Amino acid sequence: MTAVLIFGLANSMGLALMAIGFSFIFGISGIANFAYGALYILGASIAYLLFTFLGLPYWAAVLASLVIMSIIAAIIYYIAIQRVRGAILSEVIVTMGIGLVIIEILRWTGFGGSNQAFLPSFIAGGLTIGGVGIENQRIFVVGVGLVLFLLLWLVTRYTKIGLALRAISQDELTALSLGLNNDRLAMVAMGIGTIISVIAAVSIIPLGFLSIDSGYEVLVFALAVGVLGGLGSTPGIIAGAFVLGYLQTLASAYLGPQWMMVVTFLAIVLVLLIKPSGIFGKQKELEERV
Numbered sequence: 001m002t003a004v005l006i007f008g009l010a011n012s013m014g015l016a017l018m019a020i021g022f023s024f025i026f027g028i029s030g031i032a033n034f035a036y037g038a039l040y041i042l043g044a045s046i047a048y049l050l051f052t053f054l055g056l057p058y059w060a061a062v063l064a065s066l067v068i069m070s071i072i073a074a075i076i077y078y079i080a081i082q083r084v085r086g087a088i089l090s091e092v093i094v095t096m097g098i099g100l101v102i103i104e105i106l107r108w109t110g111f112g113g114s115n116q117a118f119l120p121s122f123i124a125g126g127l128t129i130g131g132v133g134i135e136n137q138r139i140f141v142v143g144v145g146l147v148l149f150l151l152l153w154l155v156t157r158y159t160k161i162g163l164a165l166r167a168i169s170q171d172e173l174t175a176l177s178l179g180l181n182n183d184r185l186a187m188v189a190m191g192i193g194t195i196i197s198v199i200a201a202v203s204i205i206p207l208g209f210l211s212i213d214s215g216y217e218v219l220v221f222a223l224a225v226g227v228l229g230g231l232g233s234t235p236g237i238i239a240g241a242f243v244l245g246y247l248q249t250l251a252s253a254y255l256g257p258q259w260m261m262v263v264t265f266l267a268i269v270l271v272l273l274i275k276p277s278g279i280f281g282k283q284k285e286l287e288e289r290v
Contacts, residue, residue, distance in 0.1 A: 018040070081095065
């Protein structure tokens with residue numbers, strides 16, 4: 001039981017990290033970014049390439065990846081998403097298409113082959129808690145999650161750009177009448193959400209290896225956590241991540257790892273049947289937005 005509690009906590013925070021960027025973009029701009037998982041894996045791949053082939057220090061490779069990915073996200077928004085924004089089905093199709101293109105290009109370049117790429121841990125080694133051994137990197141994931149949620153809370157409440165982002169999330173037409181550039185702010189939200197996804201990637205992937213197909217899994221997990229907790233709600237994302245994280249940990253411990261994805265989809269179905277907007281959902285019902 002101690003192992004379930006410890007690994008469930010780490011798994012829950014990892015899911016929260018995966019989902020918060022997706023939820024942030026949706027909550028601010030109303031865009032369901034189905035390229036999110038692909039951007040997650042692309043950011044990690046860029047960090048890997050800069051570190052392995054250009055010989056940059058890992059911290060510098062990660063920082064460079066964050067900058068590059070924010071630019072890529074802004075370009076994607078400006079060229080593709082801005083043109084269809086507000087047309088929900090078109091947003092989904094366009095972002096899903098972009099995600100598929102990114103993942104298949106990465107696969108074509110060799111990341112999807114038999115050679116496994118590994119990202120280094122920020123904190124090597126491990127320790128024992130209550131007789132259970134746990135990697136330091138898992139503890140690092142929990143710490144990153146706590147710091148990131150605190151920073152988001154501070155930025156959205158005590159900075160000019162954060163207040164502007166909250167304004168368009170609450171009433172876009174009123175924000176427009178007050179002189180705010182909604183498209184520019186939506187682009188900023190896209191960039192911030194993508195940066196968060198890369199932070200999640202470089203924190204979580206060292207626990208395993210860099211797999212292109214995990215981009216699809218990350219999108220599923222982000223959607224599942226958002227559906228459970230409520231897209232656009234930070235407390236909801238945290239609650240949904242902990243519910244799903246412990247369900248997955250219990251399923252893996254007592255039924256087998258293959259049941260983790262089964263539990264994920266069952267949770268989505270049950271919540272959609274009982275409370276489609278999620279535990280803390282403040283947006284419209286999911287079927288009206290996606």
